[in-house]
Amino acid sequence: MSTTNVVFFAGLSVIVGRILRVNMGRKFYIFAATNKEAFVQRNLTAVIATLLLACPFPAAADLVKKTSSGICHPPASSYFDRTKNYQAFDKVEACLASGGRLPKGMSGYRDNSESASRPLAKADSRYERSKFGHGWDDADGDCQNSRAEALIAQSSTKVRFADERLCRVVTGRWISPFTGKVIQNASEIDIDHVVPLKWAWDHGANTWSDGKRERFANDPVNLWSVELSLNRQKGAQGPEEWLPPAGKCQYVSRFVRIVKVYGLKPSQGEFNRYKQQLAEYCG
Incomplete structure (x- = not known):
């Protein structure tokens, strides 16, 4: 800011x-x-x-939308804008780790850009x-x-x-x-x-x-x-x-x-x- x-x-x-x-x-x-x-x-x-x-x-990470059927839609997905009810994740890896899967045709997709990563670990045991x-x-x-x-x-x-x-x-x-x-x-x-x-x-x-x-x-x-x-x-x-x-x-x-x-x-x-x-x- x-x-x-x-x-x-x-x-x-x-x-x-x-x-x-x-x-x-x-x-x-x-x-x-x-x-x-x-x-x-x-x-x-x-x-x-x-x-x-x-x-x-x-600047925060790109939003990844996980639908109720377990599909992880990153911004590159053709269904991203049409997905209204979802669980939000900060990166594809986090969505996949929760049991989600990528849409058909995007199985090899990985967003490795710095901006797509969380700035900090969510659970830091050193607090x-x-x-x-x-x-x-x-x-x-x-x-x-x-x-x-x-x-x-x-x-x-x-x-x-x-x-x-x-x-x-x-x-x-x-x-x-x-x-x-x-x-x-x-x-x-x-x-x-x-x-x-x-x-x-x-x-x-x-x-x-x-x-x-x-x-x-x-x-x-x-x-x-x-x-x-x-x-x-x-x-x-x-x-x-x-x-x-x-x-x-x-x-x-x-x-x-x-x-x-x-x-x-x-x-x-x-x-x-x-x-x-x-x-x-x-x-």
Whole structure:
């Protein structure tokens, strides 16, 4: 993604933030949107989704379509464009390895071009949570780590702390972006990584410096206050495998924006799925 696009999306995020936030001293607190603000937020989300559809991801592999009858159609197949219901693969070899077969007349076809290969192995056993830093970071040393700061920023009322040191948040008012449910007890909240750390590792973060991975794991844009159960149900899955019960447009839009800003590399099949989801849920 070009520097211009990164700056544009970052600037757009700031504009959205300024609409939804008001300054209350040293910290910012997000208040429940009025009907007018909710209308603006929905329309901004739709605009962002449209822009994401218009800005391509970094080059990905060619799509290979596997039909229900087990035939693998690469772009060179005469049936490629006519195949609408399919399982997506990034390369012919992967489709064949799943038990598929090539169409008649293409038995000798092999796509060995670099662009047809996945940029990274999907399942890298070397992933460890510690590669993204040891827990929540307290970059400014004020005793409020990135979990606490996410809870403070995303509460629609002033939060209460466990003690006078103002380190650990215990209560507030959070509206889950996964369900719309109001949560008031911080112990019932998990801080979700919108783009999971394991997913990021498998799509490019394994080549980053330790510092960049730690920044990613603590980036407020990538942190959401959600229900414990749903965060654990989601695990390390991206939108191609898991979607929340509500707020699908907002979730997929944010996921894709973070992927673009950090230069992560979804497969062609994943990229196509995100396009479909943005069109379906944000259209």
